Amino acid sequence: MKNHLQKPILGCIADDFTGASDLASFLVNSGLRTLQLNRMQVDSDLELDGYDAIVIALKTRTVDAHTAVEKSLAALHWLQGLGCRKFYFKYCSTFDSTPDGNIGPVIDALLDSLELQSTIVCPALPVNGRTVYMGHLFVGDAPLNESSLKDHPLTPMKDSSVVRLIEAQGKGKAVNIPYYCIEGDEASLRQSLLDAAQKYRYIVLDTLSTTHLERIGRNVEAFTLITGGSGLATNLSSEFTKYGHVPNSSKIAARLPGGPTVILSGSCSTMTQLQVAQYKQKHPALYIDPFKLLNQTQTYKQILDWTVQNKSAAPLIYTTSTKEIVSKVQSEIGFEKSQTLLEGTLAKLARDCIQAGFKNIIVAGGETSGAVVKTLDIHALEIGQSVSPGVPILHSITPPIINLALKSGNFGDHTFFQTALEKLTCQ
16 A cells, blocks of 8 residues: 555645645644645646645735635635645634634635535644634633734734634634534534534534544544644544555655755744844844835845845844834834835845855744745745644755745744754754
8 A cells, every 4th residue: 555645635725825834734744745835837847646735825814805715716726626635724823803804705715616515614723822612712811802912913803703703704604513522422523513514604613632633633524625723634644544545654854955044034923022032142133124124224235235244143134023113113104015115125135045045044924934935936845844833844846945944923932943943954
């Protein structure tokens, strides 16, 4: 029996680049050989056979619903063309409670295109403190709308009820499967899911632990489309045995070319602020000031020259700021203008760092990661070992041949940048 399938079975659609690598890392750890693609048109010599799962990284987390639906359906149809038979829509565990959020519309569009009536909704990631209890999202002990993420600049969370949110965004009714059903007999859990699927469009699953995720993963075979955070991929490989797949828990061998590392931080999350503060205690760090950048008292050439001069010391270049500074920037410069300016500067810097001989890039922030990968025009990535849960080392298999670690803003502990640096340079 072969270790891996000739054609991929699982087709995944992620709404941002860090979410894609987050999901891919869980799939690899689950025993599925996984390829992350950053575009749907791939080089003719790129071999897709032999992978169990394909993850398409979109940049739709914060776009309007119409655009998100259009791009997600295009990804679905492309994955169907590859032969995929089961599908996974991955969104952030912080969800989105804005009235025009696109999670509900995308789920509806995927269900309609696949001619399905229902799906599961499971945004939890307990290993990073994201749980669902009685249908409500929590960060640690706090409901999400009372946590530090309630004022997220891109997806603010004003309600923690996933049931209410998905019903408001979508076009159907939702039901919550409570934690005691997840913990009960698995045959009963399977039947509860099947019964709910006959009456409801969205099945919101309580998830308090990784054990819950494992139990859920063993019992979603009836659903052609599943949706949630990356944690839902914790134990999907058991279903693949019916296709002749033998799970392989060994990670793909690292293919690190060596060489210097640069860290680019665009996230303004509380955790990233702590990570920046910790790292710059022992490493050179440069803050990009948007006001100075606009009035040319800080120029791009100065930033690049400084970065190259500190090449051997793994420099950190960051736009990460406090909530107060972010508010001031958005008020005086404008949200879209400031975002385009800062993301564009970091993405351009990534490109020029590669030309200057850097071989490893660590990026903090989903939107920043998307801008960097798009500017570098990297088409395909294999998944290496994890730096922390949900953040793997990525090895590009199309030019430029480099290693990346793409981190969502709130992921990792306060030593994340140092840990990532050590894993990139000490293998």
